[in-house]
Amino acid sequence: MRIKDIKTFLMQAQFPPEDAYATSHRLDATKGQSGRSATRNWLFVKIYTDAGITGLGECSGWPRVVECAVHDLAPLLIGEDPGNIERLWQKSFSAIMAHGMTGVVGAGALSGIDMALWDIKGKVLGTPVWNLLGGKVRERIKVYGHASTPAVARSLRDRGITAIKTGGVADIIEKVDRIRRAVGDNVDLMVDLHGPPWMTAKDAIIIGRRLEPYDLLFFEDPVAPENFEALERIQQHVNIPIAAGERFATIWGMRALIERELVDVIQPDTGRAGGLSQMMKIAAMAEAHHITVAPHSGSLGPVAEYAALHLMAAIPNALILERLEDDWPGRDEVIEPVPKTVDGHLPVPDRPGLGVDIVEDAVARYPSTSNLSVAGSPTTGAYAAGTFDEQVYFQTRFCRRKDFSPKLGGDQ
Numbered sequence: 520m521r522i523k524d525i526k527t528f529l530m531q532a533q534f535p536p537e538d539a540y541a542t543s544h545r546l547d548a549t550k551g552q553s554g555r556s557a558t559r560n561w562l563f564v565k566i567y568t569d570a571g572i573t574g575l576g577e578c579s580g581w582p583r584v585v586e587c588a589v590h591d592l593a594p595l596l597i598g599e600d601p602g603n604i605e606r607l608w609q610k611s612f613s614a615i616m617a618h619g620m621t622g623v624v625g626a627g628a629l630s631g632i633d634m635a636l637w638d639i640k641g642k643v644l645g646t647p648v649w650n651l652l653g654g655k656v657r658e659r660i661k662v663y664g665h666a667s668t669p670a671v672a673r674s675l676r677d678r679g680i681t682a683i684k685t686g687g688v689a690d691i692i693e694k695v696d697r698i699r700r701a702v703g704d705n706v707d708l709m710v711d712l713h714g715p716p717w718m719t720a721k722d723a724i725i726i727g728r729r730l731e732p733y734d735l736l737f738f739e740d741p742v743a744p745e746n747f748e749a750l751e752r753i754q755q756h757v758n759i760p761i762a763a764g765e766r767f768a769t770i771w772g773m774r775a776l777i778e779r780e781l782v783d784v785i786q787p788d789t790g791r792a793g794g795l796s797q798m799m800k801i802a803a804m805a806e807a808h809h810i811t812v813a814p815h816s817g818s819l820g821p822v823a824e825y826a827a828l829h830l831m832a833a834i835p836n837a838l839i840l841e842r843l844e845d846d847w848p849g850r851d852e853v854i855e856p857v858p859k860t861v862d863g864h865l866p867v868p869d870r871p872g873l874g875v876d877i878v879e880d881a882v883a884r885y886p887s888t889s890n891l892s893v894a895g896s897p898t899t900g901a902y903a904a905g906t907f908d909e910q911v912y913f914q915t916r917f918c919r920r921k922d923f924s925p926k927l928g929g930d931q
């Protein structure tokens with residue numbers, strides 16, 4: 520069997536309009552004329568073989584740019600045996616070495632291709648991908664939802680979601696307090712500070728210590744994840760498990776977080792960590808350090824979610840899967856079959872391969888228009904060119920004062 524062709528399917532996906540996730544990410548200001556989010560794209564990749572079997576994958580890591588990377592890699596893969604997954608990963612990786620190794624763009628392309636090759640192998644052998652990864656450790660995967668208000672949190676809990684994440688820096692202590700009181704003690708709570716570049720270790724430690732009484736499952740990206748020294752200090756001074764890793768790719772990107780035990784929970788993004796092949800290795804590296812795996816989904820689409828389910832079925836140290844439980848309704852239009860959460864868990868798929876296909880006509884109804892926010896972003900919304908805010912130092916301290924100092928009684 521040989522690879523005959525590789526096609527990409529890029530679409531604009533909306534964040535859920537009422538969801539706290541959008542609010543906490545200040546995305547209301549970023550919607551374009553279409554009404555859809557200006558920042559959320561889903562990129563699916565389909566690999567065609569001369570045997571008529573196709574494989575499906577999904578890439579993140581700046582999808583509109585990644586699409587170009589996939590097409591650049593395609594000539595290297597066409598004519599190859601799709602069964603040689605690791606060989607094709609290494610061949611592609613070597614080819615992009617001269618472009619500065621992978622970053623998340625290169626790794627995003629590798630992720631979707633790798634995922635599609637596992638899908639093909641499963642279909643050829645007539646078995647689900649989890650079976651190829653070593654078989655099942657578990658029958659269902661626990662998921663967590665997002666909420667920034669007690670009402671949303673209660674709604675999730677009432678539908679059986681027993682793990683909820685909230686985020687942002689502004690008023691975070693008060694937000695967690697309200698949500699904890701609303702849902703009670705039998706729900707896992709998590710906090711994501713989204714690693715703002717202006718956050719110092721000392722500020723993150725102050726926040727973390729104030730969060731300790733709320734019995735959090737983890738404290739995510741308390742500082743920019745590249746700031747290893749700050750993470751180390753936070754690990755030493757905050758008694759909450761630390762989570763990070765969504766912005767990194769490949770075993771080499773995750774290595775410091777794992778080997779230095781800067782995290783208790785590693786969060787590879789299924790669409791940009793380098794594919795299932797890399798995620799299995801990342802999970803094994805983490806297992807050696809008693810670190811659990813909670814794949815990042817964030818703005819990911821539904822095919823990557825399927826891939827995460829197969830991975831988490833097969834690895835011993837899977838903790839929990841991120842999910843926008845109340846996602847934009849278009850999510851359910853673009854794939855078949857649509858997974859449904861039952862008692863806070865997603866079932867492990869049982870069809871051959873990944874067990875999912877895209878509905879190409881539905882994907883085509885939502886053409887991609889943009890991938891970056893023009894109006895502002897969580898950390899640059901205050902940016903004002905030509906003013907003192909243009910200076911990075913003042914800019915970052917401005918963010919700190921605005922989001923962080925008031926609740927500490929600091930200067931405004």
Ligand SMILES: [Mg+2]
Nearest residue numbers: 711713739765
């Ligand atoms: Mg995050």
